[in-house]
Amino acid sequence: MTSPSDTASGIPGAASDPGSAAGGALGGLFGGPPAEPAAETPTEETAPEPFGLGTSPTRADALPKALGIYPYAADLWAEGLLWGAVLRSPHPHARIVSVDASGALALPGVHAVVTAADLPTDHEGRAAGAPHGPVIADRPVLAAETVRHQGEPIAAVAADHPDTARLAAAAIAVEYEVLEPVTDPEKSFHAAPLHPDGNLFRHLPLRFGDPEAVGEIVVEGLYQIGRQDPAPLGAEAGLAVPRPDGGVELHVASTDPHGDRDRAAACLGLEPDRVRLVVTGVPGATTDREDLSFLVTLALLALRTGRPVKMAFSREESFHAHTHRHPALLRYRHHADALGHLVKVEAQILLDGGAYADVSSEALAAAAAFSAGPYVVPHVFVDAWAVRTNNPPAGRMRGEGALHACFAYESQLDKLAAKLGVDPLEIRRRNAMATGDLMPTGQAVTCPAPVGALLDAVAAEPLPPLPVDEPDTEWLLPGGPGGAGDPAAVRRGIGYAVGMVHMLGAEGTDEVSTATVRISGEQATVICAAVDAGEGFDTLARQIVQEVLGVSDVWIAPVDTDQPAAGPTTRGRQTWVSGGAVERAAQMVRHQLLQPIAANFGMSPELLQIADGKITSYDGVLGMPVSEALEGKELWATAQCRPHPTEPLDDSGQGDAFVSIAFCAMRAVVDVDIELGAVRVVDVTVAQDVGRALNPRQIEARIEAGVTQGVGLALLEELHTEDGRLVNPSFTGYRLPTSLDTPEVRIAALLEERDVVASFGAKAVGAAPAVVAPAAVAAAVRAATGRPVTRLPVRPQDAVV
Numbered sequence: 001m002t003s004p005s006d007t008a009s010g011i012p013g014a015a016s017d018p019g020s021a022a023g024g025a026l027g028g029l030f031g032g033p034p035a036e037p038a039a040e041t042p043t044e045e046t047a048p049e050p051f052g053l054g055t056s057p058t059r060a061d062a063l064p065k066a067l068g069i070y071p072y073a074a075d076l077w078a079e080g081l082l083w084g085a086v087l088r089s090p091h092p093h094a095r096i097v098s099v100d101a102s103g104a105l106a107l108p109g110v111h112a113v114v115t116a117a118d119l120p121t122d123h124e125g126r127a128a129g130a131p132h133g134p135v136i137a138d139r140p141v142l143a144a145e146t147v148r149h150q151g152e153p154i155a156a157v158a159a160d161h162p163d164t165a166r167l168a169a170a171a172i173a174v175e176y177e178v179l180e181p182v183t184d185p186e187k188s189f190h191a192a193p194l195h196p197d198g199n200l201f202r203h204l205p206l207r208f209g210d211p212e213a214v215g216e217i218v219v220e221g222l223y224q225i226g227r228q229d230p231a232p233l234g235a236e237a238g239l240a241v242p243r244p245d246g247g248v249e250l251h252v253a254s255t256d257p258h259g260d261r262d263r264a265a266a267c268l269g270l271e272p273d274r275v276r277l278v279v280t281g282v283p284g285a286t287t288d289r290e291d292l293s294f295l296v297t298l299a300l301l302a303l304r305t306g307r308p309v310k311m312a313f314s315r316e317e318s319f320h321a322h323t324h325r326h327p328a329l330l331r332y333r334h335h336a337d338a339l340g341h342l343v344k345v346e347a348q349i350l351l352d353g354g355a356y357a358d359v360s361s362e363a364l365a366a367a368a369a370f371s372a373g374p375y376v377v378p379h380v381f382v383d384a385w386a387v388r389t390n391n392p393p394a395g396r397m398r399g400e401g402a403l404h405a406c407f408a409y410e411s412q413l414d415k416l417a418a419k420l421g422v423d424p425l426e427i428r429r430r431n432a433m434a435t436g437d438l439m440p441t442g443q444a445v446t447c448p449a450p451v452g453a454l455l456d457a458v459a460a461e462p463l464p465p466l467p468v469d470e471p472d473t474e475w476l477l478p479g480g481p482g483g484a485g486d487p488a489a490v491r492r493g494i495g496y497a498v499g500m501v502h503m504l505g506a507e508g509t510d511e512v513s514t515a516t517v518r519i520s521g522e523q524a525t526v527i528c529a530a531v532d533a534g535e536g537f538d539t540l541a542r543q544i545v546q547e548v549l550g551v552s553d554v555w556i557a558p559v560d561t562d563q564p565a566a567g568p569t570t571r572g573r574q575t576w577v578s579g580g581a582v583e584r585a586a587q588m589v590r591h592q593l594l595q596p597i598a599a600n601f602g603m604s605p606e607l608l609q610i611a612d613g614k615i616t617s618y619d620g621v622l623g624m625p626v627s628e629a630l631e632g633k634e635l636w637a638t639a640q641c642r643p644h645p646t647e648p649l650d651d652s653g654q655g656d657a658f659v660s661i662a663f664c665a666m667r668a669v670v671d672v673d674i675e676l677g678a679v680r681v682v683d684v685t686v687a688q689d690v691g692r693a694l695n696p697r698q699i700e701a702r703i704e705a706g707v708t709q710g711v712g713l714a715l716l717e718e719l720h721t722e723d724g725r726l727v728n729p730s731f732t733g734y735r736l737p738t739s740l741d742t743p744e745v746r747i748a749a750l751l752e753e754r755d756v757v758a759s760f761g762a763k764a765v766g767a768a769p770a771v772v773a774p775a776a777v778a779a780a781v782r783a784a785t786g787r788p789v790t791r792l793p794v795r796p797q798d799a800v801v
Contacts, residue, residue, distance in 0.1 A: 052547035053760065056697030059539050060556075061281075061532075073253050073280040074237035078308035081239075082111055082158045084301050085165035085311070087172050088320060089147040089154055092390040092724025093181040093194070096145055096174065099155060104168040109160040112304040113172065114297070116144035120269040130267035132292050134259070138197050139356035139393070141267050141296045147176070148194060148355035149392055150725050151320025153293050158301040158309050181390035181724040185329070185352040188387040194355070201353050201360045201386040204368045206653030208440040209379030215335025215343035219415040223332065223408040224791045226718035228325035230397055231736055234283025235318035236294050239310045240302035247274030248299040253282040255531045256568035260295055261561045267296045268303070275299070279559040282533045291321050319729035323395025324719055326351040326363055326386070330408040335379075340420050340427050344379035345372045345412075345440075349404070351386040354393035359400065360386035365507055366401030368653055369441045373409040374451045374500045374663055375431040380440035382653065390724045396570065398709060399501050399771035406499040407792055410775035414495075414782055424779065425459055425496050432498075442654040447661055447763075448753035450689050451498060454665035457687035457749035458496070464669055464683040464744070466492065476740070478671050478678035485673040491801075492682075493672060495779025498665040499772040502658040503764045504573045507648040511573060511659070514564035515581035517545060517589050518636035522627050523553045524586075529566040530578035531559055535766055536698040537574045541582050543695065548586035549593070550610035550626040564638075572662075572764020575694070580641030580759030588637035593629060597622070644757060660755055664688045664768035666707075668743075668776035672784040677796025679781055681711055681743040684773065688747075691755045691763035702766045704745045710773025712737045715793050 049057050064070040101113040116129040119141060129140025143152050155172050159165040182191045188199045238252035247270060254260045257277045265275040277295075294311065301309040313321060328351050335344040349367050353360035368384040399406075417427040432451040438444055467487075477485050504511050515528035524545045532538040542554040557563075566578045594605040597615065607618045615624045649655045669683040684707050693699055716735040720727040728734050754761025774792050782789040785801050 051552060053543050053694050055543065056695050057539060057543065059536060061538070070281055072234055072237070072283050073239065073251060074234060074312050076239040076251055076280065076310065078239060078241060080307045082160060082301070082305055082307050082309045083162040083165045083311070084156055084158050084298060084309045085162070085169040086153045086297060086317070087155045087169040087174070088151045088317070089143065090150065091147055091176055091178055092150045092183070093179040094147045094176040095179060096143060096147060096154070097177055098175045100173040101155065103171040103173060104157055107159070107164065107168050107171060109164040110157060110168045111160070111307070112158045112301055113155060113168070114142070114300050114304060115155045116140065116142040118300060118304070119267065130296065132263050132267050133357055134359055135361055136197070136357040138195060139293070139358070141293045149390055151392070152355070153297065156297045156301060158305050183389055183391055183721065183724045185350055185387050185389055188389050194388050194390065199388040201357050201388060202364050204364055204384045204649065204653055205651070206368045206371070206380060206382040206384070206440055208381070208442065208653070209344070211379070211381055213335070213344045213379040216338050217336045217416065217419055218333060219412055219419055220333045221408070221412055221415060221790060223330040223411060225328045225404055225407060226793060227327045227392070227721070228397065228713045228717045229319060229719045229734060230322065230324070231717070231734065232284030235313040235315055236291065236321060237312035238294065238298050239308060240298040241308045242302045242306050245274065247276070248302050249276045249278065250295055250299055251278045251280050252295060253280050255282060255533050255570070257529055257531065257559060257561050258565035259568060260292060263292055264295045264299060267292070268299055277561045279531050282531060284534065294321060315731060316729045319719070319726060319734070320392070323354070323358055323393045325397040326353060326360065326394040326400060326404070328352065328404045330404060332408050332412050334412045334416055336416055340416065340422050340430050342375055342377045342431050344381070345377050345409070347371045347382045347408070349382065349384040351404070352389055352391055352394065353386045354389060354391045356393045358393055358395040360394060362506065363401035365649060365657065366502060367405045369439060369649070369657060370402050370405045370500055371409065372440050373406065374433045374449070374498055376433055376437050377440065382440070391721055392719070392726065398706065399767040402499065402501045402767070403771040403774065406497065406771050407775045407778065410497045410499070410779060411790065414779055425455060428496060428498055429455055440653070441649060441657055443656045443658065445661060447755045447757070448689060448691070449661065449663060450751050450753055451663055451665070453751060454663060454687040454689060454749070455496070455498060457751070458665050458667040458685045461667070461685045461746060461748045463494070476680065478673040478680040479676060485676050485678060489673050489675040490671050491674055491784040493670050493780040493782070493784025495668045495670070495776050495781070495783050496666070497772050497775035497779055498663065499768060499775065500661050500663050501764070501767045501771055502661055503571050504576060504643060504659045505571070506646055507657045508646055510645070511567060511577050512640055512642040513566040513578040513581045514638065514640050515566070515578060515585045516636060516638040517582065517585040518634070519549060519551065519589055519630065520634045522551055522630055523555060524549060524551050525555050525557060526582055527557045527563055528578050528582060529559050529561070529563040530574040531569045533569045535569070535574070535702060536695065537569070537578065539698065540575060540579055540694060544579060544582050545586050548583065548590050548610070550613050550615070551630070571767065575762055575764060576759045577641050577643065581639050583759060584639035584641060585637045588639060589635045592635045592637070593633070597624070597629060641759065660758060660763065662689060662763040662765070662768050664772045666769070666772045666776040668773070668780040670777060670780040670784055672781055672799050674785055674799065674801040677799040679715055679794060679799055681715070681741070681777055683746065684711070684743050684776065685746045685748050686769060687749040687751065688765060688768060689751045689753065689763060690765055691758055692752050692761040693750050694760055694762050696750065699750060699765050700747055703747060703769045706766055706769030707745050707773045708737055708742050710770045711741065711743065711777060713792055714774040714777035716741065718793050
């Protein structure tokens with residue numbers, strides 16, 4: 001089994017290791033660690049690569065990705081390959097009367113058609129489509145009786161050519177009884193149940209303080225957030241290979257391999273050890289990269305035909321298949337005293353979860369818990385709901401729940417500042433949360449919470465020059481160069497926002513990861529099933545081992561489910577949990593290495609240190625190269641990392657639900673053509689609390705990526721629906737930020753106040769900028785136009801004066 005990348009490299013079957021310089025460059029697929037290329041001798045012109053934590057080494061996968069030889073799932077190939085295609089419902093809501101596959105099976109080259117009838121039955125012996133879900137098992141792999149959203153999979157085919165597979169899928173005749181869809185989340189409460197589980201995914205009341213408390217100043221607002229798509233670089237693709245034991249091997253871009261393996265096995269009616277999942281390169285991810293229906297359907301076709309089957313979605317199909325950000329309505333009322341100190345926050349939050357539960361419960365918990373923001377508020381009263389509709393399913397995206405609340409409470413702070421005649425930055429300073437303060441859930445913020453310092457950092461940065469200050473520089477008008485706007489109609493606005501996100505799982509999620517570190521000679525190997533979805537975990541794991549053991553040659557083994565579980569790649573958990581496991585395993589190997597050396601000198605191993613490739617004693621008597629100490633040795637250790645436990649929120653929204661919190665502040669500068677409503681984001685200045693900067697360059701890249709995604713939601717990105725049907729499922733209709741839409745991103749500060757309970761003291765960095773940027777851009781548009789700006793994305797009509 002090879003990929004085009006293998007053929008290009010000339011080395012079929014070489015190891016595909018996104019974390020290994022050699023494996024990544026060769027682009028191979030399976031096998032052990034490849035031979036390392038000859039190292040360049042450092043010269044005055046070629047500096048040695050940075051070493052260990054706190055440095056910014058070049059990512060091992062950077063060059064192969066730039067050259068286009070990095071292997072992704074869409075590149076995979078196998079002897080005797082068949083192609084899969086899926087038939088999807090054109091209706092948002094319908095009853096399936098019958099499915100006739102005879103037309104598809106009659107086409108030459110078609111090998112199999114599968115429907116819900118080919119999946120395990122429910123406890124009553126009926127075809128139920130093998131329902132599944134990350135929290136609640138309510139979403140069928142293939143619809144059995146009822147279709148609940150447009151694009152829901154009904155059947156799948158396997159054929160000897162991709163065009164034949166698509167034609168065969170279209171030839172399947174499905175008779176529907178079309179039903180009236182429920183697309184308004186507010187009407188879902190009173191509509192007939194769309195699912196046996198009902199229309200309410202979760203109601204979370206949060207009660208904190210005195211309900212009778214009132215403030216001298218009151219501001220109210222109604223806010224709306226549209227449906228944002230994750231828009232990954234690559235659409236869903238994968239390969240399934242049947243095994244001789246009746247099981248199946250899946251090669252997919254999963255970000256939760258063991259979770260996906262277990263859920264897929266359950267849907268197939270197999271034991272987990274009969275399903276092996278091998279992670280290929282992940283072409284962009286928010287968290288759970290693959291829809292489980294895709295995995296199970298792919299595996300089912302391979303099992304049915306006894307041959308390898310590959311599927312690769314088109315972009316339009318990808319829009320229908322994966323989940324999106326929750327659309328939301330948020331009603332807020334803020335009370336404050338005459339000086340602007342917050343007294344009470346009241347809110348109603350409604351999330352549209354779409355047809356299936358997915359992670360709506362988790363998103364709702366974050367929205368409710370962070371509803372008052374990173375501010376001290378003695379009284380908070382919130383009712384939050386997540387409901388089922390016939391709209392496309394919603395799921396994980398960066399900062400789900402927290403982003404929704406951030407836009408609303410920051411908009412309220414701007415309203416409050418305007419009513420009091422106070423500077424928007426000052427109103428935030430007066431209410432800023434600090435370490436030791438209580439969240440509305442009653443949980444104390446025990447981690448560093450430098451909210452005031454973050455605001456000061458962004459405020460201290462100089463503003464970008466006005467066009468009149470640089471008359472010789474071409475001014476890029478809103479709407480692009482040479483736009484139709486009149487420069488006299490352009491107004492500049494400055495907006496501030498600050499937000500918070502939680503790290504790791506919440507409400508009792510058991511976070512644990514296992515890692516093995518093995519060293520033989522001067523090469524170390526890390527075996528950990530943590531998926532690097534682009535955030536750079538493989539580079540970090542290499543840095544950790546380099547730091548602890550003093551070796552430069554570290555190979556990261558490819559990820560599959562034969563390894564112990566490391567959990568999903570989400571909310572920065574791999575840095576904390578898997579990075580912690582790698583560090584502990586490396587420390588155990590370090591002890592094995594140093595103990596006999598220390599014994600020879602009659603001292604404790606703790607009195608020896610490893611630095612700059614040498615082992616030295618505290619008194620300078622001992623000095624030995626690490627390579628000499630490792631000669632002829634093979635050492636290994638396996639370790640786990642499990643952060644402290646959390647608990648579910650109770651019936652009043654109270655409880656220690658979160659492991660730790662990360663904070664971020666931003667200042668956005670925009671130019672707005674108040675006649676056309678065109679907006680250009682000129683500059684975004686960011687200050688973020690990172691705990692400890694383990695790899696500064698990767699942190700800056702993550703912040704820039706988060707800001708870009710946030711700017712997209714603020715101004716451009718919205719997946720429109722009409723009666724539950726997607727209107728713009730393509731990159732022609734769904735607008736993403738281009739290089740002209742992306743602002744200059746300046747890092748004012750990476751505050752390094754270490755979180756003592758986190759591995760290395762480091763905090764997650766990817767989600768917070770995406771959470772805060774939409775609120776900051778909206779605040780800047782508000783400042784430029786004087787318009788209320790209560791909706792994301794901001795439409796041209798919202799910015800016209």
